[in-house]
Amino acid sequence: MTTPFRLGIAGLGTVGRGVVRIVAEHGAEIATRVGRPVEIVAVSARDRRRDRGVDLTAFAWEDDPVALARRADVDCVIEVMGGANGPAKALVDAALAAGKHVVTANKALLARHGQELAETAEGAGVALAGEAAVAGGIPALKGLGEGLAANRITRVFGVLNGTCNYILNEMEARKAPYEAVLADAQRLGYAEADPSFDVGGIDAAHKLAILAALAFGTRVDFEGVVTEGIERITLADIETARDMGFSIRLLGLARMHEAGLEQRVRPCMVDERSLIGALPGVTNAVVVEGDFVGQCAFSGPGAGEGPTASAIMADVLDIARGAVRPLFGRAATALASAPRLSHGDEHSPYYLRFTLADRPGALAQIASALGRQGVSIHRMRQYGKGDPVPVVIVTHDARRDAIDAALAEIGALPVSAEPPVAIRIEEV
Amino acid sequence: MTTPFRLGIAGLGTVGRGVVRIVAEHGAEIATRVGRPVEIVAVSARDRRRDRGVDLTAFAWEDDPVALARRADVDCVIEVMGGANGPAKALVDAALAAGKHVVTANKALLARHGQELAETAEGAGVALAGEAAVAGGIPALKGLGEGLAANRITRVFGVLNGTCNYILNEMEARKAPYEAVLADAQRLGYAEADPSFDVGGIDAAHKLAILAALAFGTRVDFEGVVTEGIERITLADIETARDMGFSIRLLGLARMHEAGLEQRVRPCMVDERSLIGALPGVTNAVVVEGDFVGQCAFSGPGAGEGPTASAIMADVLDIARGAVRPLFGRAATALASAPRLSHGDEHSPYYLRFTLADRPGALAQIASALGRQGVSIHRMRQYGKGDPVPVVIVTHDARRDAIDAALAEIGALPVSAEPPVAIRIEEV
Numbered sequence: 001m002t003t004p005f006r007l008g009i010a011g012l013g014t015v016g017r018g019v020v021r022i023v024a025e026h027g028a029e030i031a032t033r034v035g036r037p038v039e040i041v042a043v044s045a046r047d048r049r050r051d052r053g054v055d056l057t058a059f060a061w062e063d064d065p066v067a068l069a070r071r072a073d074v075d076c077v078i079e080v081m082g083g084a085n086g087p088a089k090a091l092v093d094a095a096l097a098a099g100k101h102v103v104t105a106n107k108a109l110l111a112r113h114g115q116e117l118a119e120t121a122e123g124a125g126v127a128l129a130g131e132a133a134v135a136g137g138i139p140a141l142k143g144l145g146e147g148l149a150a151n152r153i154t155r156v157f158g159v160l161n162g163t164c165n166y167i168l169n170e171m172e173a174r175k176a177p178y179e180a181v182l183a184d185a186q187r188l189g190y191a192e193a194d195p196s197f198d199v200g201g202i203d204a205a206h207k208l209a210i211l212a213a214l215a216f217g218t219r220v221d222f223e224g225v226v227t228e229g230i231e232r233i234t235l236a237d238i239e240t241a242r243d244m245g246f247s248i249r250l251l252g253l254a255r256m257h258e259a260g261l262e263q264r265v266r267p268c269m270v271d272e273r274s275l276i277g278a279l280p281g282v283t284n285a286v287v288v289e290g291d292f293v294g295q296c297a298f299s300g301p302g303a304g305e306g307p308t309a310s311a312i313m314a315d316v317l318d319i320a321r322g323a324v325r326p327l328f329g330r331a332a333t334a335l336a337s338a339p340r341l342s343h344g345d346e347h348s349p350y351y352l353r354f355t356l357a358d359r360p361g362a363l364a365q366i367a368s369a370l371g372r373q374g375v376s377i378h379r380m381r382q383y384g385k386g387d388p389v390p391v392v393i394v395t396h397d398a399r400r401d402a403i404d405a406a407l408a409e410i411g412a413l414p415v416s417a418e419p420p421v422a423i424r425i426e427e428v
Numbered sequence: 429m430t431t432p433f434r435l436g437i438a439g440l441g442t443v444g445r446g447v448v449r450i451v452a453e454h455g456a457e458i459a460t461r462v463g464r465p466v467e468i469v470a471v472s473a474r475d476r477r478r479d480r481g482v483d484l485t486a487f488a489w490e491d492d493p494v495a496l497a498r499r500a501d502v503d504c505v506i507e508v509m510g511g512a513n514g515p516a517k518a519l520v521d522a523a524l525a526a527g528k529h530v531v532t533a534n535k536a537l538l539a540r541h542g543q544e545l546a547e548t549a550e551g552a553g554v555a556l557a558g559e560a561a562v563a564g565g566i567p568a569l570k571g572l573g574e575g576l577a578a579n580r581i582t583r584v585f586g587v588l589n590g591t592c593n594y595i596l597n598e599m600e601a602r603k604a605p606y607e608a609v610l611a612d613a614q615r616l617g618y619a620e621a622d623p624s625f626d627v628g629g630i631d632a633a634h635k636l637a638i639l640a641a642l643a644f645g646t647r648v649d650f651e652g653v654v655t656e657g658i659e660r661i662t663l664a665d666i667e668t669a670r671d672m673g674f675s676i677r678l679l680g681l682a683r684m685h686e687a688g689l690e691q692r693v694r695p696c697m698v699d700e701r702s703l704i705g706a707l708p709g710v711t712n713a714v715v716v717e718g719d720f721v722g723q724c725a726f727s728g729p730g731a732g733e734g735p736t737a738s739a740i741m742a743d744v745l746d747i748a749r750g751a752v753r754p755l756f757g758r759a760a761t762a763l764a765s766a767p768r769l770s771h772g773d774e775h776s777p778y779y780l781r782f783t784l785a786d787r788p789g790a791l792a793q794i795a796s797a798l799g800r801q802g803v804s805i806h807r808m809r810q811y812g813k814g815d816p817v818p819v820v821i822v823t824h825d826a827r828r829d830a831i832d833a834a835l836a837e838i839g840a841l842p843v844s845a846e847p848p849v850a851i852r853i854e855e856v
Contacts (some may be wrong), residue, residue, distance in 0.1 A: 022578050022720055032645075032758050033577055131575070137721040139575020146574075147559070147567020149461055150450050150741030217460075275727065278706060292450055292734035292741075293565040299703065300724030310721035313578030323751050330460050 004037040005320035008074035008100075010065040010091050011081035012045035012052055015105055015132070018309030019078060020054045030313070034320045044068040069095035076101040076127075076319055078312055084108035096120045096128070101324070103315040105132035105308055110327070111206035111222040114213065118332035127324040129315035134207045135160060137307025138300040139314060140286040145214045145329040151290025153215040157253035157428065160207040160265075162282030162302040163191050163198040164230050164250040169281060172238045178231065190282065200229035201265040204252045211286065212254035212263050213328045218338040220328070225252075226264040226343055232421055233267050236383070237353060240392050241269050241423075244379075246351075247277040251426060260339035262346065268426040269351055275299065276428045287428065344401025349378065349425040351394055352403075354410065355418035358387035362415040366391065369409045373402040388417035394425070432465040433748035434501055436528075438493040438519050439508035440473035440480055443533055443560070446737025447506060448482045458741070462748045472496040497523035504529040504555075504747055506740055512536035524548045524556070529752070531743040533560035533736055538755070539634035539650040542641065546760035555752040557743035562635045563588060565735025566728040567742060568714040573642045573757040579718025581643040585681035585856065588635040588693075590710030590730040591619050591626040592658050592678040597709060600666045606659065618710065628657035629678060629693040636680035639714065640691050641756045644684050646766040648756070653680075654692040654771055660849060661695050664811070665781060668820050669697050669851075672807075674779075675705035679854060688767035690774065696854040697779055703727065704856045715856065772829025777806065777853040779822055780831070782838060783846035786815035790843040794819065797837045801830040816845035822853070 007023070009016050023030070023040050031037045042060040044067070062068040069077050069091050077095040079102060081088040088109055095102050102121065104110065110117070110130050121128035131141050135158065144156065159165050163185060170181045182199065185191035197203045205225040213220040230250050241248050246269035254263045270277045275297050279285055284302025289295050301307040318325070328335055356362045363380075370377060370393070379394040395403070407420045435451070437444050451458070451468050459465045470488040472495070490496040497505050497519050505523040507530060509516045516537055523530050530549065532538065538545070538558050549556035559569045563586070572584065587593050591613065598609045610627065613619035625631045633653040641648040658678050669676050674697035682691045698705045703725050707713055712730030717723050729735040746753070756763055784790045791808075798805060798821070807822040823831070835848045 018720070025719075026578060026580060029580070029645075030578060032762055035759070138724055139571050142575045143567045143571055143726070146746065147570045147742050148738060149745045150454060150458060150738055152454060152457070217457075273706060275703065275706075278701060278703075290738060291453075292446070293738035294729045294732075294735060296566055296726070296728035298571070298724070298726055301722045304722075306720035307722060310576060310578055310718060313720075314575050317577045318574065321751075321753070323749075325749070331463070334460055 002036055004039045006039055006041045006073055006075045007078055007316065008042040008068045008071060009040060009078045009080065010044045010068055011079065012043060013080065014305045015080040015308045015312070016045070017052050017054050018305035019080070019312055020056070022309045022313050024054070030317065034317050036320060038316060038320050041073050042068050042071055065091040066094045069100060070098050074100060076103060076316060079104040079106055082106055084112045089113060092117060096124055096126060099124055099126055101127040101319050103129045103312055103319070105312060107133040107203065107206035107210065111209040111220060114210065114220040114327060115332060115335070118327040122326055122332050125324070127319045128327045129319065130210065130327060131315050132308045132311035134210050135284045135286050136302040136304065137310045138284060138286065138298045138302065139311065140298045141214060142314065143296065143298045144211065144286070144288050148288055148290050148293055148296060149329065151292050153288060153290050155253070155255045155289040156211050156215040156286065157251055158286035159249055159276060159279055159284055160204040160252045160302070161198055161250055162284055163195070165279060166190055166282045167199065168230060168233065168238065168248055168250070171235050172242065175235060177235055178233060199231055201227040201250060204250060204265045208252035208254055208263055208265055212261065213335065215254060215288070216256050216261060216338065217330050217335055218261060219335045221261070221263065221340070224261065224263050224340040226266070228266045230267050236390060237421065237423065240383070241351070242272065244394070245272055246270060246425065247272045248423065249276055249279070251276070253426070256338070257341050259345060260341040262341040264346070266424055268424045270426050270428045274428045344399060344404070346400040347397055349395055349397055350403050351392065351423040351425055353421040354391045354416065355388045356391055357415045357417055358389050359415055363391065365413055365415060366410055370406045373406040375402050375406055430464055432467045434467055434469045434503045435506055435744065436470040436496045436499060436502035437468060437506045437508065438472045438496055439510070440471060441508065442733045443508040443736045443740070444473070445480050445482050446733035447508070447740055448484070450737045450741050452482070458745065462745050464748060466744060466748050469501050470496050470499055493519040494522045497528060498526045502528060504531060504744060507532040507534055510534055512540045517541060520545060524552055524554060527552055527554055529555040529747050531557045531740055531747070533740060535561040535631065535634035535638065539637040539648060542638065542648040542755060543760060543763070546755040550754055550760050553752070555747045556755045557747065558638065558755060559743050560736045560739035562638050563712045563714050564730040564732065565738045566712060566714065566726045566730065567739065568726045569642060570742065571724065571726045572639065572714070572716050576716055576718050576721055576724060577757065579720050581716060581718050583681070583683045583717040584639050584643040584714065585679055586714035587677050587704060587707055587712055588632040588680045588730070589626055589678055590712055591623070593707060594618055594710045595627065596658060596661065596666065596676055596678070599663050600670065603663060605663055606661060627659055629655040632678060632680045632693045636682055636691055636693055640682035640689065641763065643682060643716070644689060644766065645758050645763055646689060647763045649689070649691065649768070652689065652691050652768040654694070656694045658695050664818060665849065665851065668811070669779070670700065672822070673700055674698060674853065675700045676851065677704055677707070679704070681854070684766070685769050687773060688769040690769040692774070694852055696852045698854050698856045702856045772827060772832070774828040775825055777823055777825055778831050779820065779851040779853055781849040782819045782844065783816045784819055785843045785845055786817050787843055791819065793841055793843060794838055798834050801834040803830050803834055
């Protein structure tokens with residue numbers, strides 16, 4: 001088979017440029033691997049005149065991405081524009097309607113429109129692939145959806161946002177507060193000017209929703225992800241965690257229960273010696289638990305030009321070889337609608353931080369409030385002196401609704417100087 | 429497509445039984461995923477009467493595995509008999525000759541005959557797949573060969589033998605010598621009665637040879653793997669390593685140099701905080717470095733009924749979907765013959781342990797011998813008192829041939845009470 005496999009790239013930011021580079025540098029090797037040439041024929045971006053540091057002269061230029069999607073000489077459209085709606089959605093719709101394969105790095109698009117797009121692609125007999133949308137360069141979707149495909153998946157979790165992992169690691173390393181580290185991360189380009197997608201957990205929630213659909217054979221349900229960011233994590237929380245043998249991680253986790261599908265992105269405390277707990281810098285990791293395999297982990301760079309381009313090209317190579325697979329591992333029409341696990345039904349041990357006025361009986365009021373909700377205390381520590389004074393409590397296994405009720409009650413007490421903080425302690 | 433995909437299983441030990449279980453328990457889900465039923469039609473093993481704890485009554489029985497391979501109703505043969513030659517080789521030859529797909533967990537077979545078998549399979553247009561042969565349940569071949577296929581691989585390494593990792597971890601945890609931990613591992617079934625394949629590094633070398641061929645597009649060259657086991661590692665080495673921030677691991681590593689392909693399995697010292705250094709129990713890990721992706725790691729259970737069956741079935745599902753891919757990522761006839769890097773050309777910092785008679789000038793003789801070979805000393809420690817006394821030296825980057833020459837000279841000195849030990853220090 002020597003018919004070339006022809007690509008159109010929509011979007012020439014960092015990732016689009018990476019794809020151009022990888023094809024330029026490894027085109028010959030790629031052709032050997034897949035048994036046919038893989039070529040870029042056309043590109044589309046907003047500004048034609050911008051110098052992107054790569055040679056685009058051999059490619060046709062389309063100002064309109066939808067026109068790119070409809071070109072007769074394009075077999076596969078690579079969507080690296082970003083955004084859940086607008087031009088990216090229009091491009092992918094047009095490409096699928098024109099019978100083109102689509103490879104995308106767009107987590108927001110797949111988390112919000114994955115069901116509809118997968119049905120369209122499968123109806124048209126073309127591929128819709130998104131390895132690059134989850135955990136950057138790590139072949140996590142392939143590992144989960146193909147490598148562990150014979151397992152019933154019991155749990156999938158991971159560190160899905162490198163910016164948050166970087167901030168949490170840096171806070172500890174530099175003994176610096178959240179705001180200072182975030183500001184530096186923005187200066188260094190590790191965090192966006194508007195960081196809320198990252199630090200608020202939305203980006204991780206997009207990825208988690210895709211992982212959960214693939215893991216459990218359910219319709220992607222981004223709206224069902226309970227999401228909490230790292231904005232309220234203090235250096236004191238991180239240091240107290242370390243003191244107890246834990247690291248704090250923004251953990252995305254999905255698990256199927258009889259009562260429904262649990263999907264959440266939350267700061268969690270995890271064993272500092274575990275793979276997740278020891279994850280350095282901006283590294284991402286996806287951990288999958290299957291009934292036959294046990295626990296497997298995939299870790300590596302979760303973002304950036306090279307890693308993301310590597311993942312996009314893995315999809316392209318698969319499709320060029322003729323592997324047209326359903327995005328979520330089964331026919332989209334066969335995906336189940338899982339009920340959502342009620343937020344209150346979550347349970348685990350919790351780390352609780354209170355900031356209390358230094359008054360006699362303050363601790364007793366906290367302990368009573370927890371007791372009334374059936375939350376039992378495993379360890380308690382008061383840190384230092386002063387007024388107000390931080391108090392840390394580690395609970396035994398407790399229901400989230402009991403924790404929420406106790407915290408609401410305690411937060412309203414006159415001795416509470418600041419709203420209490422609860423961080424889940426997770427077995428990883 | 430509702431034609432069933434029909435399996436014949438040759439070998440009903442632990443892994444064969446796992447495959448029977450996985451098909452029995454997840455058959456319906458597997459059919460949903462691949463769009464057709466996947467069924468076991470026939471099995472073969474030595475002893476028909478043995479109770480294996482799984483229901484085999486629905487399957488045809490073949491006493492002769494070659495007869496199983498030739499059955500008209502078998503589409504794919506699963507080889508889980510083991511052994512590089514003999515019945516396993518005869519079975520796989522017969523299956524490929526009969527135009528059957530073959531899925532195998534047999535690392536020795538693929539490391540020794542992979543080139544010939546891959547050429548035969550590709551000539552016949554059938555699949556030969558071996559995910560289960562490397563790192564058990566971890567989808568490492570898929571991750572490397574498909575997930576990172578668009579990269580030029582610069583290095584691949586890992587902990588490829590769980591028994592060795594278990595022994596090294598246990599020696600430290602229990603402060604016990606090698607022999608005692610090995611004996612316990614044998615009693616617990618973690619090590620074979622003849623442990624030499626595991627502790628001598630042969631098993632890891634089989635896996636490394638397969639990984640290297642896939643990573644670098646070279647003909648599998650098991651004979652070219654420089655192999656050294658863990659038999660000479662002492663508790664003192666492990667404790668000294670820890671003291672300096674290192675863990676000792678039996679590391680398989682392959683790297684392409686201009687001068688040739690480096691393939692080695694050796695005990696190495698690695699940063700204790702790295703993924704490899706922190707790897708617990710029997711866990712395996714494969715780390716891949718690619719020019720675009722950077723470093724990705726795959727970790728999980730490297731052996732056992734469930735994990736190995738999971739990997740076998742991943743291959744089966746791929747083939748049932750129609751994905752017939754070359755075993756080594758490119759056409760076997762296109763694989764290059766790489767020259768072997770000369771053993772002496774390896775270089776790195778080394779940990780050296782000497783056991784010296786407590787005599788004036790002993791250390792000076794060691795230092796002079798190292799100096800004559802151009803090996804420069806980074807750190808030196810004498811542990812305790814006594815006669816003889818252990819002395820540890822950490823070198824700067826040094827060529828292996830210089831280390832070997834210095835150690836030969838030092839080992840022959842009258843002050844040397846025991847043969848010196850050299851352990852490579854590896855950046856991982």
